[in-house]
Amino acid sequence: MFIKQFRYSRDNLGYLVFSDTQGIAIDAGNPGDIFDFARGQGVSIKYVTNTHFHHDHTGGNTVLLEKTNARFIDCRRVMENRVITLDGEKIEIIPTPGHTEDSVCFKAGDFLVTGDTLFNGTVGNCFSGDLSSFFISLKKLLAFPGETKIYSGHDYVQESMKEAASLEVDNPDIEAYLQKYEPGLVVSTLADELLVNPYIRFNAPGMISLLEKRKMPFKTEEQRFISIMEIY
Ligand SMILES: [Fe+2]
Numbered sequence: 001m002f003i004k005q006f007r008y009s010r011d012n013l014g015y016l017v018f019s020d021t022q023g024i025a026i027d028a029g030n031p032g033d034i035f036d037f038a039r040g041q042g043v044s045i046k047y048v049t050n051t052h053f054h055h056d057h058t059g060g061n062t063v064l065l066e067k068t069n070a071r072f073i074d075c076r077r078v079m080e081n082r083v084i085t086l087d088g089e090k091i092e093i094i095p096t097p098g099h100t101e102d103s104v105c106f107k108a109g110d111f112l113v114t115g116d117t118l119f120n121g122t123v124g125n126c127f128s129g130d131l132s133s134f135f136i137s138l139k140k141l142l143a144f145p146g147e148t149k150i151y152s153g154h155d156y157v158q159e160s161m162k163e164a165a166s167l168e169v170d171n172p173d174i175e176a177y178l179q180k181y182e183p184g185l186v187v188s189t190l191a192d193e194l195l196v197n198p199y200i201r202f203n204a205p206g207m208i209s210l211l212e213k214r215k216m217p218f219k220t221e222e223q224r225f226i227s228i229m230e231i232y
Helices: 031-041 061-067 131-142 157-167 173-180 190-196 205-213 221-231
Strands: 002-008 012-018 022-026 044-049 071-073 082-086 089-095 104-108 111-115 149-152
Touching: 002 031, 012 031, 012 149, 022 031, 022 082, 031 044, 031 061, 044 061, 089 131, 104 131, 131 190, 131 221, 149 190, 157 173, 173 190, 205 221
Parallel strands: 022 044, 044 071, 111 149
Antiparallel strands: 002 012, 012 022, 082 089, 089 104, 104 111
16 A cells, blocks of 8 residues: 655645555545546545545545545544455544544554644644543554554644653654654654654653653543643
């Protein structure tokens, strides 16, 4: 399974996930580019879908659906893990409520498409208000192998590393992470994220002692996640 990233607007990232002859467009904010790329690859776009129903992610759906014979998969109706196939290869749609109630992530090959649930360097705002569900969703993603690549819905790398450095001043991995940053292809691995992304570092000893010093709840993983979310 392959993935191609498409940058649009200021910092949005959309994707075509594809096999030899079939593809799924995820958050097709620049439908013309995705259409042209798919055609150039000899890939027919079988599905159009979204990581969640925010306008900056769904804005290209109509155009792409009109230009192709693709079927629309409505992420708002994916209640449990759903598998779709492209040329017999699997893509799993994983419900990950938190940023919004309808947020989903996609797992294929060795990568995840994470929308506004998990960014490279940070996580989404909890607009659903349900931090417990957000925590469970992130734990689902963290259960994948460390080498799993993360393709997210926005490029917030530079601002999120500033935030991370303000919290964990002595974290040497932040500089290394920034060295690898490339605006033309924004990607990291889960292992990279565990080294720098404050919101999933709820088991990092430095983060735990920081919460303790700040007299914030830190006894359980979920308490620590919620405490870190409350710092900002
Ligand atoms: Fe969003």
